[in-house]
Amino acid sequence: MTEEKGGEIAPAIAEMFSAMGRHMQTEHPLFGKLAVKPVRFGRGDVAVKLTAEETFADGEAIHSGLYTILLDTLLGMAAWSTMEQFEPIATINLKTDVMGQAAPGARILCEAECSGIVDDVAVCHGRASMEGTLIAKAAGTFLVGTRSAQVSRI
Secondary structure (H helix, E strand, O other), X not given: OOOOOOOOOOHHHHHHHHHHHHXXXXXXXXXXXXXXXXXXXXXXXXXXXXXOOHHHEEOOEEOHHHHHHHHHXXXXXXXXXXXXXXXXXXXXXXXXXXXXXXXXXXXXEEEEEEEEEEOOEEEEEEEEEEXXXXXEEXXXXXXXXXXXXXXXXX
């Protein structure tokens, strides 16, 4: 399966994103504390703004592990946004490079793009920035169509 970036998100995926957004803002223990606000959702393109509070600080800066979690999640969302129908995914590989720091309370823009899905592997990249300054970047691949052991037994 191969998809190209650009255009509208498939209706079923748009519905899933809507539900995910509500869940992230109201019930998700991590994302609820980050005040995540959607900026863009398009085919192969996802962006959110968030505020990382002192809870996520390692000294005077936001812990770099938070960027890995955020970017992995957004890269996966970018992969989903390229699909015509929902399929489960699993991270195959994720590389995150931290380039800078953000202080607690800073507004951070996180963006992710999916270049495409080839042979059931989604190829994605993303970045986190603060006021135009790059804080972290990530590259990831995701296996499309995975099934967990629990789901396979049903």
